[in-house]
Amino acid sequence: MFKKLKITCDEATTICDKSQYNEASFFEKIQLNWHLFNCKLCSLYVKQNRKMTSLFQMKSADCKEETKCLSKMDKEAFKKELEKLEV
Amino acid sequence: MSEPTIHTLTPNLWIDNYADYLYNYTITRVNDSDLSKDLVQETFFAGLKSAKNFQGRSTERTWLVSILKRKIIDHYRKINSNKGKAEVRMNFYNDGENEGNWIEERVPQSWHNESEKTIENEELKDQLEDCIDNLPEKYGMVFRMKTIQGFETEEICKELDITSSNLWVIIHRARTQLRKCMEDNWFNI
Numbered sequence: 566m567f568k569k570l571k572i573t574c575d576e577a578t579t580i581c582d583k584s585q586y587n588e589a590s591f592f593e594k595i596q597l598n599w600h601l602f603n604c605k606l607c608s609l610y611v612k613q614n615r616k617m618t619s620l621f622q623m624k625s626a627d628c629k630e631e632t633k634c635l636s637k638m639d640k641e642a643f644k645k646e647l648e649k650l651e652v
Numbered sequence: 653m654s655e656p657t658i659h660t661l662t663p664n665l666w667i668d669n670y671a672d673y674l675y676n677y678t679i680t681r682v683n684d685s686d687l688s689k690d691l692v693q694e695t696f697f698a699g700l701k702s703a704k705n706f707q708g709r710s711t712e713r714t715w716l717v718s719i720l721k722r723k724i725i726d727h728y729r730k731i732n733s734n735k736g737k738a739e740v741r742m743n744f745y746n747d748g749e750n751e752g753n754w755i756e757e758r759v760p761q762s763w764h765n766e767s768e769k770t771i772e773n774e775e776l777k778d779q780l781e782d783c784i785d786n787l788p789e790k791y792g793m794v795f796r797m798k799t800i801q802g803f804e805t806e807e808i809c810k811e812l813d814i815t816s817s818n819l820w821v822i823i824h825r826a827r828t829q830l831r832k833c834m835e836d837n838w839f840n841i
Contacts, residue, residue, distance in 0.1 A: 573752020575744035579824040586798070588805060609760045610831070616763075616770060617831055620780055623772055625800045633679050634672045635689070643667050643693055650700050651663065 570599040577607045578614075585618045658708035661715075663700055670713055674720055680801050681724055681811075682793060691727065695720040721811060728812045731789045740791055740829045758832065763839035776838065783833035787826055794819060795826040 572580075577600040583589040589597070601608050635643075662669075674695060678688040698719050706715055743758040745751050763769070770776070784792060784800075794812070797803045798819070809816055 573744070574754050575752040578743075578828065579820060582824045582827050583820060585827075586805075606754050606759050609762065613760055613763065613831055613835075614827070616766065617827065617834065620770065620776070620834070621799045624777065624780055624784075625802060627777070628800050629802075633676055633685075635675050635692075639689060640667050640671055643671060643696065646693060647663065647667065647696055647700065650697060 570596050572596050572600050574600075574604060574607050577601070577604065578610050581607070581611050581614055585614060656709070659711050660708060661699075661703050661706050661712050663696075663703065666696055666699070666712075666716070670716055673713065674716060677717065677720065678724065681797055682727065683796050687727070691720065691723045694723055698723070724811065725813055728790065728793065731793070734789075739788060740825045741832075743828045743832070758828075760831070761835060761840060763835065766839065769839055779838045780830075780834065783830050783837065786833060787829060791822055791826040791829070794822045795830075798823055 577597050580589050580593045580597040584594065584597070597611075601611065671692060674692045675688055678691050679685065682688055682691070695716055699716055702719075706712070710718075741758070743755060745753055745755055784795065787795060794808065794814075797808050797811075798805070803811075805816055805819060808814070809819055814822075
């Protein structure tokens, strides 16, 4: 039983990353918490990872507000190129 | 039963009707303006060349997007197979008796003045953007799609033709590199 719970730091931090997107399974969360009992480094990673997630969310909110469009010049250039092909 | 609608192509209106949509679609995935323009232009060219194969079962926008998706997959495959390009630095031993453990010089360090340093400001955003830009291209592409644009895992896997375990390896490596980058260039300077 305990053997199944034992995971490496690499696996623990991968689960921690998955959980930032709410995509870690119940069993993975148990494995992660079991690992964190004994691992200070991964516990620090978990704490800092949450902070990183909040920074990414801030960045994400900024990006989603932007709609990017092509310039008139780009569109004209596209049209010319397409016309060449149509001829 | 009503007859299914048969759509037709109007290439002379493509630029006005779909260029911005396709450009936005592309830039949210590849995050590079010039590359996005190239992929959109290639999509129009490919559309024109294969116009005779259009059967009218989908709208022309859907049809153009399906061509663009293939262009994006081709681009991803190209950057994925670029040997010798920078990989992310490993944080864990990948063999030997320490396999899976933190590499000593990559272990997380405590951050100084963490709460002060996370107050939202332009400098912080610029530093974060720099760190994301420093990721190898394929890591940056998957990371942005998942984390910044908020695509579902399944959608990314389908669009880039990768498995979900592949995706999580990439996300994990990208995030550990970003954590380290912010630690070295923001939190602990």
